[in-house]
Amino acid sequence: MKSTPSTPSASPIPGALARNKLGPGFIISFVMGAAAPLTVTSGVIPTAYGTTGIVGLALAFLLIGALLALFSVGYSAMQRRITNAGAFYAYISQGISRMAGVPAAWVALLAYNLLQVGLYGAIGVSVAPLMESWLGLRLAWWAYAAIMWAIVAILGLRSVKANAVILAGLMVAEVGVVLVYFVGNLTHPAGGVITFEPFNPAALFTSGFGAAVVIGITGFVGFEASAIYSEEARDQQRTVPRATYLSLLIIAVLYSLAAWGMVVATGAAQIAGFAGSQQGETTFTLAATNLGQTAATIGHALFASSIFAAMISYHNAVSRYFFALGREGVLPALFGTTTAKHNAPKWGSLIQTIIGIAVIAGYGVAGLDPLVQLFFWLGTTGGFGVLLLLTATSLAVLGYRLRRKGENVWRANIAPTAALILLLAMLVAATMNFATLLGVAPDSPLRWIFPASYLVPVIIGLARAIYLRTRRPEVYRGVGLGVEAETGRAETIKERTHAHEAPEGSAL
Amino acid sequence: MLDPRQQRERLHLADALLLVAHDKYTGKPKVKERTIAFGLAAALLAELILEHKRIVLTPGPRCEIRIVRLDTPHDPLAHEVLNELHVNSTQTLLRTWLEYLALTAYERVGNRMSRTVPPVTEPASARVGVLRKQIRVFVPRDAFTPEWPLVQIRNVVIRGAVINEPDLILAGLIKLVGVEKHMEEDWSDRQKRYLNDCIAHLPPSLGSLLAETSATIGAAAMTQSG
Numbered sequence: 240m241k242s243t244p245s246t247p248s249a250s251p252i253p254g255a256l257a258r259n260k261l262g263p264g265f266i267i268s269f270v271m272g273a274a275a276p277l278t279v280t281s282g283v284i285p286t287a288y289g290t291t292g293i294v295g296l297a298l299a300f301l302l303i304g305a306l307l308a309l310f311s312v313g314y315s316a317m318q319r320r321i322t323n324a325g326a327f328y329a330y331i332s333q334g335i336s337r338m339a340g341v342p343a344a345w346v347a348l349l350a351y352n353l354l355q356v357g358l359y360g361a362i363g364v365s366v367a368p369l370m371e372s373w374l375g376l377r378l379a380w381w382a383y384a385a386i387m388w389a390i391v392a393i394l395g396l397r398s399v400k401a402n403a404v405i406l407a408g409l410m411v412a413e414v415g416v417v418l419v420y421f422v423g424n425l426t427h428p429a430g431g432v433i434t435f436e437p438f439n440p441a442a443l444f445t446s447g448f449g450a451a452v453v454i455g456i457t458g459f460v461g462f463e464a465s466a467i468y469s470e471e472a473r474d475q476q477r478t479v480p481r482a483t484y485l486s487l488l489i490i491a492v493l494y495s496l497a498a499w500g501m502v503v504a505t506g507a508a509q510i511a512g513f514a515g516s517q518q519g520e521t522t523f524t525l526a527a528t529n530l531g532q533t534a535a536t537i538g539h540a541l542f543a544s545s546i547f548a549a550m551i552s553y554h555n556a557v558s559r560y561f562f563a564l565g566r567e568g569v570l571p572a573l574f575g576t577t578t579a580k581h582n583a584p585k586w587g588s589l590i591q592t593i594i595g596i597a598v599i600a601g602y603g604v605a606g607l608d609p610l611v612q613l614f615f616w617l618g619t620t621g622g623f624g625v626l627l628l629l630t631a632t633s634l635a636v637l638g639y640r641l642r643r644k645g646e647n648v649w650r651a652n653i654a655p656t657a658a659l660i661l662l663l664a665m666l667v668a669a670t671m672n673f674a675t676l677l678g679v680a681p682d683s684p685l686r687w688i689f690p691a692s693y694l695v696p697v698i699i700g701l702a703r704a705i706y707l708r709t710r711r712p713e714v715y716r717g718v719g720l721g722v723e724a725e726t727g728r729a730e731t732i733k734e735r736t737h738a739h740e741a742p743e744g745s746a747l
Numbered sequence: 748m749l750d751p752r753q754q755r756e757r758l759h760l761a762d763a764l765l766l767v768a769h770d771k772y773t774g775k776p777k778v779k780e781r782t783i784a785f786g787l788a789a790a791l792l793a794e795l796i797l798e799h800k801r802i803v804l805t806p807g808p809r810c811e812i813r814i815v816r817l818d819t820p821h822d823p824l825a826h827e828v829l830n831e832l833h834v835n836s837t838q839t840l841l842r843t844w845l846e847y848l849a850l851t852a853y854e855r856v857g858n859r860m861s862r863t864v865p866p867v868t869e870p871a872s873a874r875v876g877v878l879r880k881q882i883r884v885f886v887p888r889d890a891f892t893p894e895w896p897l898v899q900i901r902n903v904v905i906r907g908a909v910i911n912e913p914d915l916i917l918a919g920l921i922k923l924v925g926v927e928k929h930m931e932e933d934w935s936d937r938q939k940r941y942l943n944d945c946i947a948h949l950p951p952s953l954g955s956l957l958a959e960t961s962a963t964i965g966a967a968a969m970t971q972s973g
Contacts, residue, residue, distance in 0.1 A: 251835070252835050252838050252843060252847050253838075255847060255850060256843070256846055256847055256850075559968070559969050562965075562968060562969065563965075563969060566965055575965075577925070577964075577965075577968050579777070579778040579779070579782075579924075579925035579926065580778055580779065581779055582778070582779040582781070582782050582964070582967060582968045583968065584968060723962050723965075723966075
């Protein structure tokens, strides 16, 4: 026997593979890109002031940031032990049960779809004034939304990810604009006095507290996406948690400053009325007054590009959600197929596209308000769904029994329990204050219809889970494994055949 | 010129997959290059399992590679890969090897076919995509060679005969990579189902190879890195 003349030595493989791996910088810029700072500071915050009248949003962002950091303690500890990272339902399947995981997957589908389609309202509203001032074009918001929709539809099928460098550049520019606007607001305080009212707990813990919670959570959506990269991260143990905490800190401070600045420039008593009349123009009107028209125009253009980047990243996130669920059998297998040319999730992307145009057309025909009734209502209802998922996930972290897997008592028990209690309290407050969130009368049926819409995916998901458990147990076993479900099923096959194929020889 | 049967016999599994996944006249990839690379990596490992019988896989999730014989295979590329597996024996996860071998699989398999006597392919360069990116391609010396692996699979499936393991793995990888259109042309649903059933009944360790390859390609689609 001729022997291969080499002996085991230090492996070059981790190094070779690491060249394709990601550092915390990339992950932060990805997360921040998905969170789209200007979309939140110029879209969500002014609409929130106008609709809810809650002055304490600046404090809400800081508190929600801290709560999500607490949540992330157990979340990132669990994330290191789970193959299918990045999806709350995977954690819920493995930490609670698959019977809870399947409905959670459907809840997530609804929530992320709402967040995505809501953006079509914002893009229509943000592009229309730009086109009018640059080209003298006067089209309805839905016309611009439809154009953007078509671009997203094409890019989605070609798996075009916004180039990381361009995204990072845009993100830095957005953060710059937010900060410059903040300084502009702070140096031009209404009545000559800088108010700290937005940080006064009394301004937050009012009757509309639950509404502020949902707005806060909506602003942070995207932070959980860092987990998607846990397998791509250079150092699995440290890169992702570090990126998660840093992103939370940056987002919390940035949004808090932006929310504070707007109140400083208009006055605590006037902000609701001002934002209500100016709507999406609030931040730009303030910038034009404080810093000049050029600053407002630059911000406006970046606002549109920010929403566009968010649309692409949400579209990709949603289509990949459909894809993972199709691969593991929670959705029909059709959704698990990709386009051969670009390896992009085919039906996941198409169905998202169909939902998008249906919503744009529906709102256009019904003549509803694109900013408040599309962007804000659907976006925050999506945020409410994410709050539901966060709560269930923190229960799943406890159920996963990290203590037995070698984690310390802080990560395994204390932090997840505290997060669970706080999130439950937030959830109750949010449900009670939904009328304030939507800006409708307390007896309006809408306050119940919006949160109750999540019962639909829960029921569908439960029915699907029961069907899978009784009729297709091998698929049921793969729930929560996403694209890894097939390798999970291989295990089932192995068990069934009792490993009938023994290795043909002994290992050397 | 070799007769068709000889042509077919001197193609290894990975060679056949590379030829099927690229245009037979220009050598340009039919699908995303990284997807093909994962398929080729799996095919190289399948050669070591089936053709050379040097390694086995432990079935199930976190599938691992075990070397069972170390004597030099007659094929230089198989020898190279086996040597790498041996030298890096601390790395045993199939997933890691699929990702690692995928980095170089295309070049290595293409070069192997270009170095046979007479060569099956000729290296050249071509421009692809909107940006006209320049890539290295391996153009088949004749357009019939890439057909042979498909003809073989089509013959047995259409007859409903027993399909051997190398052909099943090749058919499975062709489907995973997404270039099965030509292979399954004019097949009835029953014939498609027959092939799928045969693939599903592969021994667990070979099933794991396909499942892990599928998951690797799926994961690349998930993270948009693929």
